[in-house]
C-alpha cells in the first residue's frame with residue numbers, strides 16, 4: 001500500500017489532517033516542519049508545497065495540499081472508513097458543500113472579523129456575504145446533530161468541526177449553544193482525542 005506522509009507542525013492547520021488520519025486508522029508517517037525556524041520556506045518544503053505552508057500530504061507519488069482538499073481526498077481514497085459520501089449518494093451534495101464552506105466562507109469571515117479592512121467591501125463582492133449569515137447558516141446545520149449529515153460522521157465534520165473548535169478557542173467565533181454542543185459531541189471522538197494527545201507530546205518535545 002502507498003505510504004502516507006503528513007507534513008506537520010503542532011499545533012497548526014495540519015492538526016486537522018492528523019485528526020482525519022486518526023479517524024481513518026491507516027498507518028502514516030510524520031514529516032515535521034518547524035514553522036518557528038522557517039522550514040516551510042526552505043526549498044525542500046517548497047518543492048512539496050510552493051505555498052510554504054502546512055499541511056501537505058504525500059500518498060505514494062501523489063501530493064495534496066490544503067487541509068479541506070486533503071480530508072476530501074483521504075475520505076475518497078479510503079472509503080472503507082465511511083468518512084465520505086460516495087458519488088451517487090444524494091447526501092454527497094451537502095457533504096461537498098460543507099467541505100468547501102469551511103475554507104470558502106467560515107475562514108475568510110473569521111479572518112475579516114479579526115483583521116477588519118479599512119474600507120468594508122459591498123456584501124455582494126464577498127464570497128461569504130457577511131459574518132452573521134455565515135454563523136447562522138452553520139449554527140442551523142449543526143443544531144439537529146449529532147453530525148452535519150445526521151448520524152454519519154464524515155470528513156466534513158473534521159473540517160467544519162476544526163474550524164468551529166479553533167474559532168471559539170481564539171474567540172473569533174461566537175460561543176453559541178449550537179456550536180458548543182456540536183464541538184462537545186465531536187470532542188468525544190476517540191480519534192480526535194488521540195490526535196490531540198499525540199500533538200501535545202510533539203509540542204512538549206519541541207518546547
Ligand SMILES: N[C@@H](CCC(=O)N[C@@H](CS)C(=O)NCC(=O)O)C(=O)O
Pocket residue numbers: 012013014035040052053054055065066067068103
Ligand atoms: N489554506 C491552507 C492554509 C494553511 C496555513 O495557513 N498553514 C499555516 C499554519 S496554521 C502555515 O503553514 N503557516 C506558515 C507560514 O505561512 O509561514 C490550508 O487550509 O491548508
